[in-house]
Amino acid sequence: MICFAEPDPAVLARKREIVRALHALAPRVEIIADDVRLAAYETDALTAYRRRPLAVALPESTAQVAALLAFAHREGIKVVPRGAGTSLSGGAIPAADAIVVGLGKFNRILEVDLANRCVVAQSGVPNLALTHAVADRGFYYAPDPSSQIACTIGGNVAENSGGVHCLKYGLTTHNVLGAELVLPDGTLVRLGGKHLDSGHYDLLGLLTGSEGLLGILTEVTVRILRRPPSARALLIGFRSTESAGACVAAIIACGIVPAGMEMMDRPAIHAAEAFVHAGYPLEAQALLIVELDGPSAEVDALIERVHELARAHDASSCQASTSEAERLRFWAGRKAAFPAVGRLSPDYYCMDGTIPRRELPRVLGAIEALSERFGLKVANVFHAGDGNLHPLILYDANRPGELERAEAFGAEILKLCVDAGGVLTGEHGVGLEKRDLMSYQFSATDLEVQRRIKHAFDPGERFNPGKVFPLLHRCAEEGRVHVHSGAERFADLPRF
Amino acid sequence: MPQPRDEADLAEAIASARGALEPIGGGSKRGIGRPVRAEPLDLSALAGIVAYEPEELVLTARAATPLAEVAQLLGDHSQRLVFEPPDLGPLLGASAAPTLGGVLAANSSGSRRLSGGAARDHFLGFRAVSGRGERFQAGGRVVKNVTGYDLPKLLAGSWGTLAVLTEVTVRVHPAPEHERTLLVPAETAAAAVSLMSAALACACEVSCAAFVPASGVALRLEGFEVSVAARARALVEALGCAREHRWLLDADSREMWAVIGGAKALARHRIVWRVSVPPSAAPALIERLAPQDYLIDWGGGLVWLGASVLDAAVVRGALASGHATLVKAPEPVRASTAVFPPLPAGLAAVTARLKEAFDPRERLNPGRMS
Numbered sequence: 086m087i088c089f090a091e092p093d094p095a096v097l098a099r100k101r102e103i104v105r106a107l108h109a110l111a112p113r114v115e116i117i118a119d120d121v122r123l124a125a126y127e128t129d130a131l132t133a134y135r136r137r138p139l140a141v142a143l144p145e146s147t148a149q150v151a152a153l154l155a156f157a158h159r160e161g162i163k164v165v166p167r168g169a170g171t172s173l174s175g176g177a178i179p180a181a182d183a184i185v186v187g188l189g190k191f192n193r194i195l196e197v198d199l200a201n202r203c204v205v206a207q208s209g210v211p212n213l214a215l216t217h218a219v220a221d222r223g224f225y226y227a228p229d230p231s232s233q234i235a236c237t238i239g240g241n242v243a244e245n246s247g248g249v250h251c252l253k254y255g256l257t258t259h260n261v262l263g264a265e266l267v268l269p270d271g272t273l274v275r276l277g278g279k280h281l282d283s284g285h286y287d288l289l290g291l292l293t294g295s296e297g298l299l300g301i302l303t304e305v306t307v308r309i310l311r312r313p314p315s316a317r318a319l320l321i322g323f324r325s326t327e328s329a330g331a332c333v334a335a336i337i338a339c340g341i342v343p344a345g346m347e348m349m350d351r352p353a354i355h356a357a358e359a360f361v362h363a364g365y366p367l368e369a370q371a372l373l374i375v376e377l378d379g380p381s382a383e384v385d386a387l388i389e390r391v392h393e394l395a396r397a398h399d400a401s402s403c404q405a406s407t408s409e410a411e412r413l414r415f416w417a418g419r420k421a422a423f424p425a426v427g428r429l430s431p432d433y434y435c436m437d438g439t440i441p442r443r444e445l446p447r448v449l450g451a452i453e454a455l456s457e458r459f460g461l462k463v464a465n466v467f468h469a470g471d472g473n474l475h476p477l478i479l480y481d482a483n484r485p486g487e488l489e490r491a492e493a494f495g496a497e498i499l500k501l502c503v504d505a506g507g508v509l510t511g512e513h514g515v516g517l518e519k520r521d522l523m524s525y526q527f528s529a530t531d532l533e534v535q536r537r538i539k540h541a542f543d544p545g546e547r548f549n550p551g552k553v554f555p556l557l558h559r560c561a562e563e564g565r566v567h568v569h570s571g572a573e574r575f576a577d578l579p580r581f
Numbered sequence: 582m583p584q585p586r587d588e589a590d591l592a593e594a595i596a597s598a599r600g601a602l603e604p605i606g607g608g609s610k611r612g613i614g615r616p617v618r619a620e621p622l623d624l625s626a627l628a629g630i631v632a633y634e635p636e637e638l639v640l641t642a643r644a645a646t647p648l649a650e651v652a653q654l655l656g657d658h659s660q661r662l663v664f665e666p667p668d669l670g671p672l673l674g675a676s677a678a679p680t681l682g683g684v685l686a687a688n689s690s691g692s693r694r695l696s697g698g699a700a701r702d703h704f705l706g707f708r709a710v711s712g713r714g715e716r717f718q719a720g721g722r723v724v725k726n727v728t729g730y731d732l733p734k735l736l737a738g739s740w741g742t743l744a745v746l747t748e749v750t751v752r753v754h755p756a757p758e759h760e761r762t763l764l765v766p767a768e769t770a771a772a773a774v775s776l777m778s779a780a781l782a783c784a785c786e787v788s789c790a791a792f793v794p795a796s797g798v799a800l801r802l803e804g805f806e807v808s809v810a811a812r813a814r815a816l817v818e819a820l821g822c823a824r825e826h827r828w829l830l831d832a833d834s835r836e837m838w839a840v841i842g843g844a845k846a847l848a849r850h851r852i853v854w855r856v857s858v859p860p861s862a863a864p865a866l867i868e869r870l871a872p873q874d875y876l877i878d879w880g881g882g883l884v885w886l887g888a889s890v891l892d893a894a895v896v897r898g899a900l901a902s903g904h905a906t907l908v909k910a911p912e913p914v915r916a917s918t919a920v921f922p923p924l925p926a927g928l929a930a931v932t933a934r935l936k937e938a939f940d941p942r943e944r945l946n947p948g949r950m951s
Contacts, residue, residue: 198859198861199782200778200860200861201859201860201861202781202782202860223782223784244727245727245731247725251725255698255702256725258702258731258734259698259702268927268931272927272930273927274925274927274928274931276928278859278902278903279859279860279902280857280858280859280882280902280903280904281694281695281699281857281879281882281883282688282690282694282699282701282738282857283738283904284857284904284905284906284921284922285738285904285921285922285924285928285932285950286735286738286739286743286932286935287688287701287734287735287737287738287739288735288928288931288932290701290731290734290735290737291730291731291732291734291735293731293734294727294730294731295730295731311781311782311783311784312784313784313786314784334636337636337638337755338635338636339755340659340755340756340757340758340805341755342754342755379786379804379808380784380785380786380808380811380812380815381811382807382808382810382811383804383805383807383808383811386805386807386808387805439721439723439724439725439726440723441634441637441639441722441723442636442637443634443636443637468725471723471724471725472637472723472724472725473725506722506723507721507722507723508721508723508726508728509728510726510727510728511723511725511726511727512725512727513727514727515727515728515729519728523728523729526728526729527718527729528717528718530715530716530717531717531718531719531729532729533715534711534715534717534719534732534938534939535719535729535730535732537938537939538730538732538735538935538938540934540938541931541934541935541937541938542931542934553729
């Protein structure tokens, strides 16, 4: 159970005065302060927790953001930045004594610069819109988090988002060239630009993945890549996760870097097949999807090579896509894995640890043992190329105590990842969700070093309070409400 | 001179230091930056590979492990550091051997930075001692990790001013089966950048693109033989190379890029600037500065300038965006010049607070990055 920090009663008592002052800001900013409209901002994709903020501000210019933050700085009021609200770790969940700054109006692509192979966009532009802006010229923006039709580029930078193709093309941090940032005291700074690397400390690198704790992004410059001429996928079934894992290691050992390499365990295979009928082998204990992209001569040759490796690793089945439709069909089940698992159970809880790949069979075995201990089923999907594991814990929030058990199970899985030489979170962020586990991975000194960095930007700890760092203050009553099947936000988005 | 034997020793040396220290791995880049008045801190004992698992694509080593040792080990397993750290020895006139920690602390990347990312992009985790004398760790030993702030990014390129790295973990990559480089003549910087831009806009996966005025535009292709052959044909076609062109294969190609990455052609110059710009801005910069010698890398994004005299105000005055670092100059020049790019007020304030967070007593390389 995650607890919220006790809100500052003095700030709560001043709500009317604060809202009045927000309305009076110059330049004028759209402010939401009525309960009905505030309800839309209570949570993100970690829907088990919610908090109604003091107010929501919807600026549309950098000058407005600067004015808002200068005001909050002067008045000592907390601020929670928000993009599309798709965080799975509660990164955008408000605090009762905070102003949410929503970047939804920062929705313009400012420049497509093909000569410098980059796009300049406001921070609220959805990830996929970047690719749409350059697709007709044969380019694309590589990081592809599963919520890419909704999640914003500003949110991607804040969370250092990944995606199934990050094995070959990198995470957000490898694809961002520049940013415009308003610091917690309202100062505007520019980091990077259309050039590479920083001439001084790499503040852009530090900002990427800082989970909204260091400021508010208003503009981002990303690099774009030429779309590879062809892509094909292999669908490989195995009799055991050990042989699937060994095959992954063999693919990497022979120098192949697939565009994507995804594994699913038996429960995930069955759930996906029942949902989308992708033709997955139901007898397999583990399924591997390997995608190769590049010039067709290369792709065809490597498909053959991976096929041979699959045979050498005792694959029970192996199909190579021969058309774009078939490639997409192979992916359909994987991309629908989360909603497919959602059909098996009223609720599920998605975990996100990373482990060294070789530890996979052992960690899966331990998760199975935990599943029995907690009396909750689990299905596993795995970014096999980079060791990022997404166990989906099935539970029913209507049964008393089951959410708590699911959370306890999840925490055990993440500790298992750390014990195996891995980390708490590979791509979803620490947020509210994994905050209290940070001291499992880091020593008190490690965390103190990180907290000092926070203070260099935000000495008052007003920005995105209660996230990432273990809570030092007294807890308020737990802030959870039950969200039941069908009530999941963005339930129609594929998640993987 | 303190010579710590291990991390605990180092922490003690920093905590008990009465004055400033200059952390030195191999010492190959000591000539870069503002001259520091500090006692040398010899880290050479913190060397050796800690863990290397080729199948996990990660390597952990103590910070002062010689880069050559790392390269040798990776090469034995057909792997490499994809950011291709350059050997700046010939340029700087330094004979000391670079270390892995030094490469990361300087965020030193070669020509493949264009397509494969910089040193900072492959720096996964570390152990270090801060200027406060605290031992801490950050990042991890896995590629995909968003747990806490990305401190490897902050430490990469901090030139030993925040903390002293003791152990580092980097991502490694498979070495390509084959490589070749296309050489095409170009008369001017503008023609060269436009040619490189065309090459990078086609789907040939050009991994490096540079212009060496004496030899022309160089475009590098790497990968499986069958793929490189197909891309080589497509590249020549896409560029309409009716003009004369020639290919350098494997060892010749590698040798050429080692020379370009280390800017060896500029070694005879007294003053050398390294300038990062938007690629399309490179020709105008060169035209305006008219340096005695120059070299363009990263498809236009990196300009090396060589001259006997080239003032900071002139170089930085010609920059609309990007940044310029004075990589090579006699000590008196470096003492009176902002070697690293001066920062606008807002960024300077954050930077000073970060320095204070790690090193409030100014023990580590004070002033080196000014």
